[in-house]
Amino acid sequence: MGQQGTFQNIRVYWLAFVVYWGIVLFGYDTGIGGGVVSMTYFKEHFGLVNADGSANTKKANDVSSNVVSVLQAGAFFGALGSAPISAAIGRKWSLLSFTVIFSVGAILQTVAGGSRGLGYIYAGRVIAGIGIGAISAVAPAYVSECSPKEVRGRITGLFQIMVAIGVMLSYFINFGVGLHIKTGFNVWRIPFGLQLAPAGIMAFGLLTVKESPRWLASKGRTEEALVNLAYMRKLSVHDEAIRAEMAEIEAAIEEEREARKGLGMREAFFGKGNFIRFVIAVVIFILQQWGGQNSVNYYAPQIFTSIGYTGTKNSLLASGIYGIVKVVATAVFVFFMVDSLGRKVSLFISSMGMGVLFFIIGALLKTHPPPKNVPTPRPRARRWPRCCTSTCASTRWGGARSRGCTCRTSSRRARGTTASRLRRRRSGSSTLCCRRSRRRS
Known part of the structure; x- marks a missing residue:
């Protein structure tokens, strides 16, 4: 598409820019929780330490798991309710409503502290999750419905790039806070409060676009x-x-x-040509969750600590670098490789690469476990497989989303998108619960 085509569709690009701030929020919320809970002052203030002042690992792990899992629970119900709401009041106004719901949750998380304990954070994460789950289901369908077919694949492919950008921003904000703010409520209020910035941009931007x-x-x-x-x-x-x-x-x-x-909701299964599309969307997102990539996104600081990056500063910095790798890999694939490789081939190659690299990481941790509380050069050997795994995951799912969006049409697209998001949230919650059980054992 030439320059004339770009300007011809400038209003569609503007709509995508506005709506995809909600997807940035999705990525931001994915990465922010684990970093905040890993902050020393957060643990001290909310009683996640022992009587001698040392960190209580069990309590910290429980809170970290709760902060992540309640977001997923809220997102599940948000995605579940998004389809009938968006069908009733429209894509634009439903997104605006969900953004307001998310903002209420973000405010509750931000004001936590003092007499307002962890309950405020949990409640805020649930409410924010409802908003995020609904936004992530409606936004791709809205953008796809408004995009001309010649640019639809490219615009819908931006979804995963925006997720990666949101994750990266959350990592570096946590790193900046950990570097410059050691004590005080701002340790969590700044990371949680900054969620309101993209939410505000999206809310005001939605007033400028058409249904x-x-x-x-x-x-x-x-x-x-x-x-x-x-x-x-x-x-x-x-x-x-x-x-x-x-x-x-x-x-x-x-x-x-x-x-x-005569079919009603059953058309998602029995409508002409719908069953295979439904299966593709559901299976892709189940395998995405079971691949473990999102668990790494949620718990990146703790994972980098476990492989030898001692100290909050080092683990948060490693998380930030990991976020950059995700953004670059996703962008390169969406803009330069998706059309030449094709979705199927890229999914196969990157899935194989991801599996091999996860095996290498596991083998390294088994044969060369990091000494506790002792800095070591060995994390460098583990960092490269971790970053390569992120590259494989980013190329794999960057194309999978655009494949899912270009395979469905009109109202089926909206329902199929909602179904895939529901399966993703459900699978994500199951994966996180399994991880939580492992951390307790």
């Missing part, structure tokens, strides 16, 4: 849909291209209505 033409057409508001479609394409409502695209949208909606007659 999905597909959703409007599905509600019989054809004239509004035509006006919004023409606005997004920077063309007149009388332009032949706009009329043709609008006719395609209406024909697709009518075809789906005919296909759904």
